Structures are given as structure tokens and as C-alpha cells.
Amino acid sequence: MQFLVGRCRSLYGIGPSLFFSVFINDERMAPPPSSLPPPARSSRATSLPLESVVIPSPSKPHKAQPAEQQKNNIKVCIRIRPLLPSDSLAPAAADSPPKRVTRSTVALRTHTSGLVTPVRSAAVSKVPVNSGASQQEPAWLCPTPQTIIQNPHTKEYTSRSDAGKSEICYTFDRVYGPASTNEELYRESVADVVKNCVAGFHGSVFAYGQTNSGKTHTMTGSRRNKDDGVIRLAVEDIFRQIQNINTNSPEQQHQQQREYLLRVSYLEIYNEQIYDLLAPQNNCNPRFGMNSNNLQHHHLPPSTAVRIFESRTEGVQVRGLREEIVTCPQDVYELLDVGDARRKVGSTGMNTSSSRSHSVFRLVLESRASSSGGSIHKGSNNGMPPSLAPSSNSSVASDADSIASGRSSITQSLGTAIKGPVRISSLSLVDLAGSESVKATGSTGVRQKEGQYINKSLLTLGHVVHKLSEISARAEKESNSVLLPPKEHIPYRDSKLTRLLQPSLGGNAKVCIICNISPASANVEESHNTLKFGSRAKTIQQHASITEVADEKTLLRSYREEIEELKRQLNEARKAAVEVSGHTPAIKEHKEQLTGGAPSSDEEDQDDTHVLVSAIRNLESLILKAGAKSSKKTIIEKDSFSVDGMEAEDTFPSRRSLDADLKRAENADSGSSDSVDITDGAKNYSNASPEEDDQGDLLEELHRIQGMLGKVMKKRKDKPSSSTANGKKPTPDRDEEVEKLRIQLQEQEITSTMRKADSSFLQSQLYEKENLLKEVSVFLVALEKRQRALEQENAQLKEDLALANTLIKEGDKAREELTEKLAKAQQH
Ligand SMILES: Nc1ncnc2c1ncn2[C@@H]1O[C@H](COP(=O)(O)OP(=O)(O)OP(=O)(O)O)[C@@H](O)[C@H]1O
Numbered sequence: 001m002q003f004l005v006g007r008c009r010s011l012y013g014i015g016p017s018l019f020f021s022v023f024i025n026d027e028r029m030a031p032p033p034s035s036l037p038p039p040a041r042s043s044r045a046t047s048l049p050l051e052s053v054v055i056p057s058p059s060k061p062h063k064a065q066p067a068e069q070q071k072n073n074i075k076v077c078i079r080i081r082p083l084l085p086s087d088s089l090a091p092a093a094a095d096s097p098p099k100r101v102t103r104s105t106v107a108l109r110t111h112t113s114g115l116v117t118p119v120r121s122a123a124v125s126k127v128p129v130n131s132g133a134s135q136q137e138p139a140w141l142c143p144t145p146q147t148i149i150q151n152p153h154t155k156e157y158t159s160r161s162d163a164g165k166s167e168i169c170y171t172f173d174r175v176y177g178p179a180s181t182n183e184e185l186y187r188e189s190v191a192d193v194v195k196n197c198v199a200g201f202h203g204s205v206f207a208y209g210q211t212n213s214g215k216t217h218t219m220t221g222s223r224r225n226k227d228d229g230v231i232r233l234a235v236e237d238i239f240r241q242i243q244n245i246n247t248n249s250p251e252q253q254h255q256q257q258r259e260y261l262l263r264v265s266y267l268e269i270y271n272e273q274i275y276d277l278l279a280p281q282n283n284c285n286p287r288f289g290m291n292s293n294n295l296q297h298h299h300l301p302p303s304t305a306v307r308i309f310e311s312r313t314e315g316v317q318v319r320g321l322r323e324e325i326v327t328c329p330q331d332v333y334e335l336l337d338v339g340d341a342r343r344k345v346g347s348t349g350m351n352t353s354s355s356r357s358h359s360v361f362r363l364v365l366e367s368r369a370s371s372s373g374g375s376i377h378k379g380s381n382n383g384m385p386p387s388l389a390p391s392s393n394s395s396v397a398s399d400a401d402s403i404a405s406g407r408s409s410i411t412q413s414l415g416t417a418i419k420g421p422v423r424i425s426s427l428s429l430v431d432l433a434g435s436e437s438v439k440a441t442g443s444t445g446v447r448q449k450e451g452q453y454i455n456k457s458l459l460t461l462g463h464v465v466h467k468l469s470e471i472s473a474r475a476e477k478e479s480n481s482v483l484l485p486p487k488e489h490i491p492y493r494d495s496k497l498t499r500l501l502q503p504s505l506g507g508n509a510k511v512c513i514i515c516n517i518s519p520a521s522a523n524v525e526e527s528h529n530t531l532k533f534g535s536r537a538k539t540i541q542q543h544a545s546i547t548e549v550a551d552e553k554t555l556l557r558s559y560r561e562e563i564e565e566l567k568r569q570l571n572e573a574r575k576a577a578v579e580v581s582g583h584t585p586a587i588k589e590h591k592e593q594l595t596g597g598a599p600s601s602d603e604e605d606q607d608d609t610h611v612l613v614s615a616i617r618n619l620e621s622l623i624l625k626a627g628a629k630s631s632k633k634t635i636i637e638k639d640s641f642s643v644d645g646m647e648a649e650d651t652f653p654s655r656r657s658l659d660a661d662l663k664r665a666e667n668a669d670s671g672s673s674d675s676v677d678i679t680d681g682a683k684n685y686s687n688a689s690p691e692e693d694d695q696g697d698l699l700e701e702l703h704r705i706q707g708m709l710g711k712v713m714k715k716r717k718d719k720p721s722s723s724t725a726n727g728k729k730p731t732p733d734r735d736e737e738v739e740k741l742r743i744q745l746q747e748q749e750i751t752s753t754m755r756k757a758d759s760s761f762l763q764s765q766l767y768e769k770e771n772l773l774k775e776v777s778v779f780l781v782a783l784e785k786r787q788r789a790l791e792q793e794n795a796q797l798k799e800d801l802a803l804a805n806t807l808i809k810e811g812d813k814a815r816e817e818l819t820e821k822l823a824k825a826q827q828h
Pocket of ligand 1: 080081082084178180209210211212213214215216217218351353354355356432433434435516
């Protein structure tokens with residue numbers, strides 16, 4: 001299995017028009033590509049739209065899953081946090097007079113699993129329970145791992161609407177008690193969504209609940225206590241799963257070998273504005289020099305506002321949102337640190353570090369079968385294609401040869417693989433801000449305003465869930481499967497939160513909703529609301545399907561093709577150089593005489609080739625071999641990264657080590673003053689605005705290598721012949737002729753390489769312009785139509801006006817006549 005990664009980030013979107021969703025059972029695989037409908041558009045991969053991140057949108061109505069299966073696509077679990085000392089100090093609790101509730105015959109037992117059960121037979125003395133947190137009883141009991149009931153001792157805290165009911169028992173997929181751990185919750189409730197996501201299904205995990213109920217603790221965990229939250233556990237799990245895919249039996253291995261490309265984004269919705277938590281600002285790009293040590297809140301620039309919009313063809317998109325390509329958990333953790341530090345947090349009367357925004361961390365996985373027939377992995381280099389074999393300094397020529405000879409086998413095997421469908425899935429991990437009452441939090445001013453925005457968006461989420469559950473219930477009643485999108489209006493557009501979550505709630509994702517509740521009796525009413533929300537969400541029926549893209553519009557494929565093209569170019573250049581300068585023994589001999597054994601230009605050329613080979617290897621190294629074990633939470637950064645996966649990469653090389661590797665390859669050639677400025681891209685990158693960055697940093701990477709290729713050619717052209725440099729007379733005509741030929745050839749190579757680079761660049765430009773033109777012409781047509789309609793309206797209005805004027809005149813005349821008549825009559 002391979003793992004395809006990149007060192008640059010990209011803003012990048014793929015419109016659903018280019019997608020098709022293939023309904024398949026969870027266990028079954030998608031139909032073969034041949035049965036897939038043709039792509040809506042096709043173009044070179046390099047001309048991908050780079051300006052927006054597409055939120056996977058609900059698929060078009062398609063054949064429905066059986067209702068039972070649809071229900072299983074949404075899992076709801078409850079988590080009760082432990083009682084905190086602050087619970088007794090919360091304003092709501094403080095507001096209510098301490099009630100002397102006495103225990104009678106029911107005692108509680110907290111099991112090691114966190115389950116809290118009543119022990120009915122126990123004789124318990126009567127003690128007040130609301131006189132302090134330590135003496136408080138939890139307001140909730142979990143008689144079974146799936147049920148939750150309110151502690152009968154806290155009935156007086158129940159709202160009037162629920163008070164009449166004898167015992168409200170809620171049932172969920174799983175209820176976690178106060179002693180439960182993040183890891184346990186992850187393993188039992190979330191891991192399945194993540195597993196499915198690696199298999200190609202979209203997935204979403206939400207933490208929902210009132211403020212101070214433990215959502216952030218669940219999703220983010222506590223670094224201080226080394227207690228990872230769901231997000232980190234999911235990230236680690238995804239990488240582990242990708243690695244482990246190869247550890248199956250050889251037969252399965254053959255079927256399952258896939259390469260993956262992962263990218264992440266992180267946003268927050270604060271006061272109904274979307275902010276990019278990973279946006280680089282003021283040279284503070286997370287990719288350059290940012291590490292967890294300098295992530296003090298006050299050192300970080302604020303996040304950047306981005307825009308959400310929805311088009312009929314492209315679905316929900318976030319324009320300007322940054323996506324980072326990641327190669328190992330460590331990469332993701334660094335980004336998470338950046339985002340978490342930027343997220344808006346404030347102190348309220350209920351929570352000293354209350355999230356003031358909803359956050360959405362999103363991981364997109366592109367994957368495809370890495371070979372068809374497995375030929376890509378067969379060969380002499382431990383089963384790897386020659387181009388992926390490890391190299392040493394002494395094997396420059398053989399490396400280049402490897403690249404050359406590997407070409408045919410790669411293009412053969414990739415020829416089919418590149419054309420194969422690319423599977424795209426996303427995992428959204430959402431930490432919602434908590435609902436809060438002004439009375440309970442005691443918020444004023446900014447905090448109060450934030451609270452209003454939070455409540456409003458959560459209210460809309462509640463409406464959406466309510467509507468969806470109604471639709472599902474009706475469909476079930478009619479024993480129909482739900483067809484999406486439903487015809488009824490669902491108020492997704494009423495808040496940014498629901499617009500963003502639309503694909504997860506009304507789309508085709510597998511969802512896990514974690515409802516966090518507080519154990520404090522003062523919060524019983526809010527907890528009931530949360531449980532009701534969870535119960536409703538549980539009834540939603542949801543499709544889950546794998547999305548596969550048949551055309552070229554994926555980052556994965558675009559990357560692959562560019563690498564192949566680069567290798568081809570290098571191979572051509574090298575072959576030509578060998579033909580001219582190295583392969584005629586007589587010339588070689590003569591040159592040796594002239595140079596007296598000093599390094600010849602051939603050797604220098606070989607050095608250049610080595611630089612190129614290293615550079616290409618760096619690109620190639622973006623294709624990582626997985627399959628080896630990664631030690632838990634310990635991702636070792638390797639200084640030099642071998643691209644041979646069979647040489648046991650015990651871990652994923654981090655983006656930083658890849659960067660360093662590439663830099664080394666670049667620096668190896670830094671002596672020349674006429675060098676193509678290969679660092680420009682990086683400089684521009686760190687200073688560029690997100691919009692500028694949109695223009696394909698990935699391609700920049702590839703073009704950089706192309707630039708290096710050009711540079712080597714140029715150097716060869718400019719370089720005086722080695723014999724001259726050596727102070728020996730370049731007498732023989734033959735040698736001059738050879739030199740001349742060499743120069744001519746190099747010129748041709750340069751021209752051809754540049755042309756190819758230009759052509760690919762121009763092609764992408766052309767495509768963009770064409771698209772723009774299309775949009776403009778559509779707009780113009782609409783405008784013209786509108787103009788014609790307006791002109792017609794205008795003409796009609798003129799006619800009406802003329803008519804009205806005539807009528808007025810006639811009226812005036814009639815009035816005058818009447819006036820005259822009246823005057824006459826009066827005279828008489
Ligand atoms: N399972 C748990 N174990 C220990 N402490 C917890 C647990 N869950 C929550 N807490 C603690 O409870 C407090 C509130 O948790 P947290 O900030 O995660 O709540 P929240 O629901 O995210 O609140 P808000 O919506 O205001 O951001 C924190 O001090 C946190 O450490």
C-alpha cells in the first residue's frame with residue numbers, strides 16, 4: 001500500500017458535479033469504473049479549481065438503503081462528565097436555594113466502567129445532597145450501558161413539562177458514565193465511523209451539549225493529563241489503519257493496496273462568521289517555523305474570516321479555507337495546536353475556558369487502488385519499482401537509470417491505475433459551542449452577544465434535527481425508505497453551522513453524535529434538552545455511500561501525473577547527455593587525456609543529475625510506503641527519508657523531514673550564481689495571501705523541480721568546456737564538434753523542457769480563463785435576457801403611461817366641460 005502525500009498545502013475543491021455517489025452496502029465495494037457514469041467535465045488535473053473547499057454535499061436521490069441500515073448510520077451516545085467542585089458554585093445552582101433532599105432507600109454504585117447504577121437494597125442514612133459538590137449526587141443514573149434515567153433524588157430540579165412523568169428513561173447506542181475515558185468512548189462509539197471513513201464513507205462526529213458539559217474535553221482532550229480527545233485518537237487511528245492495510249493476507253493485500261492523500265482544514269464559526277484557524281498571517285504560517293512551543297495565545301495572529309457559499313452545481317463550499325496536506329499524525333497535531341490556540345475561548349460564569357465558537361476539524365482522504373494487477377510493486381527492488389528504490393551518493397547514474405528504466409513499468413502499471421476512480425471521503429470532527437442561559441452564565445456584553453449567536457445556531461440545529469427526524473418517522477410509517485434530498489424545507493440556511501453540517505445531517509455520512517451532559521442537578525433541565533436532542537437525532541435515517549471520482553480532478557491523480565512527467569523529462573535530458581558526451585569511447589578517452597583525470601564536465605553533470613534525482617526522489621518520497629508498525633503516539637522524524645518502503649519505514653516521515661530533504665537537494669546545487677531561484681516559491685508562499693496561495697502550490701512544487709531541470713541545462717550550456725577550464729588547448733576539431741553538438745542538444749532540451757513547462761502552465765491558465773469566460777458568458781446571457789425583459793417592461797410602461805396621459809387629458813377635458821356646464825347652470 002502506498003500513501004501519497006504532498007509537502008504543500010492547497011486550497012482546493014471538487015464540485016459534486018464531478019462526483020457521483022454509488023450506493024453500496026457497507027460491506028460491498030463500489031462497482032467497477034466501467035459502470036460509472038461519465039464525468040461531467042474533464043480537464044488536466046493541473047487545472048483544478050483551487051479556491052475553495054467543498055463540503056461533501058448530499059448526494060442526489062439514489063436507490064435507498066434499507067431503513068434499518070439507514071438508522072445505523074447515525075449513532076448517538078451520551079457522556080456524563082464527573083462532578084466538579086465548581087458545580088456547586090455555578091450560578092444556577094447558587095440561585096436555587098439549597099434543597100434538603102434526603103436519601104431514602106436508593107444508593108448509587110459507580111462501576112469501574114463509569115456506569116452508575118442504583119442499589120436499591122442498600123440502607124442509606126439521610127444526608128443533605130446539595131450542600132457542596134463533594135456531597136452532590138449525580139443527577140443521572142445509567143441502569144444499563146444503553147439507558148439513562150434521572151436520579152429520583154433530583155426530581156425537584158426537573159422542569160415543569162417533564163415533572164409529571166414518572167420516570168423518564170432515554171435509550172441510546174451507548175451511555176458513558178462519569179468515570180469513562182476518552183479512549184473508551186472513542187473505541188466503542190467513534191472508531192467505527194473512522195474505520196468507515198478510511199474505507200471511503202464520509203463521516204462526522206459531533207460533540208453536543210450545554211456549556212461546561214465536557215464537549216471540548218471529549219473532542220480535544222487534555223494535553224496536560226496526557227488524555228487525548230476524539231480528534232487526536234481519530235487522527236492516530238486513521239494513520240494506523242492506513243499503515244495496517246498491508247498487513248493482511250497476500251490475497252487481501254493484492255485487493256486492498258491503496259494509496260492515500262490526506263489533507264486537513266480547521267475552521268470555527270464565531271458570531272455567525274467563519275474563520276480559518278489554519279490561515280497563515282504575518283509570516284506566522286503554521287508550516288514554517290511554527291511549533292507547539294511558541295503557541296502561546298497572545299503570539300498567534302487571529303484566524304482569518306472565510307466565506308461559505310452554495311452553488312447548485314458545486315454544493316456547499318468554503319471559499320478561501322486553507323487545506324494542509326499531512327503525512328503523519330505529528331503534522332496534524334501541529335496544525336491542531338495552531339488551530340486550538342487560535343480558537344476563541346472565554347471565561348463565563350459556568351466555564352472558565354468556554355469555547356465561544358463551533359469548531360470543525362476536517363480531514364479529507366483521497367485514495368485509489370495503487371496498482372492494477374499489482375505490477376507496480378513487483379520488480380527487483382524488494383518489490384518496488386526501480387524509481388522508488390533507495391539511493392546512495394555512489395549510485396547517481398544507476399538512480400537516474402532506475403528512474404529511466406522504471407518509467408516504463410510505472411507508466412504501464414500506473415497507466416491503468418491513474419485512470420481508476422479516486423475515492424474521496426471526509427471526516428468532520430465538530431466541537432460545538434455549548435448552549436447557555438444568560439442567567440446561568442451571568443454573561444454581559446461581548447459574552448452575552450456570543451451566547452446569543454451560539455444559542456441561535458444551536459436552536460437552528462435543533463430545528464433541522466427535528467425536521468429530519470419527522471421526515472424519517474413518516475417514511476418509516478409509510479414503510480418507505482427516505483429519498484434524499486427530502487422535498488420538504490429544512491432550515492439549513494438559517495445558520496452557518498447547519499449549512500456546514502448539512503452534508504453530514506442530510507447527506508451521505510456516517511455520523512456519531514456525542515451528547516455531553518453535566519451530572520449536576522442544577523443542570524437537569526438543560527440535560528433533558530440535550531437528551532431529547534439526542535433521541536431525535538437517533539431517529540434520523542441517513543444514507544451512506546462511497547463517493548468516487550472517475551475523472552482527473554483529484555489532487556492524488558494530478559500529483560501522480562506530474563511526477564511521472566517530471567521523471568520522463570529528466571530521463572530524456574539525461575539520455576541525450578549520455579549519448580553526446582559519454583557513450584563514444586574514443587571521445588571519452590580523448591577527454592580524459594585532456595582533463596588529466598580532473599573532474600570532467602560529465603562528472604559535474606552527474607552531480608547535477610544527482611541533484612535532480614534527489615529532487616525527484618523528494619517528490620517521489622511524497623509517496624510513502626506504509627505497512628510498518630508505528631509506535632503509539634511516537635512518530636519519529638527521520639533526517640533522511642528512504643523512499644523504499646520495504647526498507648521498513650517504521651514511521652511516516654514528517655512533512656518537516658521532507659522539507660529538509662528537499663532543501664538539502666536544492667542546497668547541493670547552491671554554488672551557482674545563475675541558479676534559478678528555487679526558493680522564490682517558498683518565500684512567496686509564506687507572504688502570499690490565501691487567494692494567491694490558491695493558485696496551486698502543489699504545482700509550484702513541481703514547477704520548482706522543472707525549474708531546476710532547466711537550470712542544469714542552462715549551466716551545461718553556459719559552462720566552458722572542461723578542457724578549457726583545465727587550461728589545456730581544445731585542439732581537436734572532433735572535440736569542438738562534440739562540444740557544439742552538445743550545446744545544440746542542450747539548447748533543444750532547454751527549449752523543449754521550458755515549452756513543456758510553459759505548455760502545462762498555459763494549459764492550466766487556459767482552462768481557468770475558459771471557465772471564467774464561461775461564467776462570464778452565462779452571466780452576460782442572463783444579463784441580456786434581463787435587459788430585454790426590462791426593455792419590454794419599459795416599453796409596456798411607456799404605453800401605459802401614454803394611455804394614462806390620454807385618459808388624464810380626456811378626464812381634464814370632461815372636467816372642464818362639466819365645470820363650464822355647472823357655471824352655466826348656476827347662472828341660470
Ligand atoms: N470526562 C471528564 N473528566 C474530567 N473532567 C472533565 C470531563 N469532562 C469535562 N471535564 C471538565 O469539565 C470542565 C468543562 O469541560 P469543557 O470545557 O470540555 O466543557 P464544554 O462543554 O466544552 O464547555 P463550553 O461549551 O463552555 O466550551 C473542564 O474543566 C473539563 O476539564
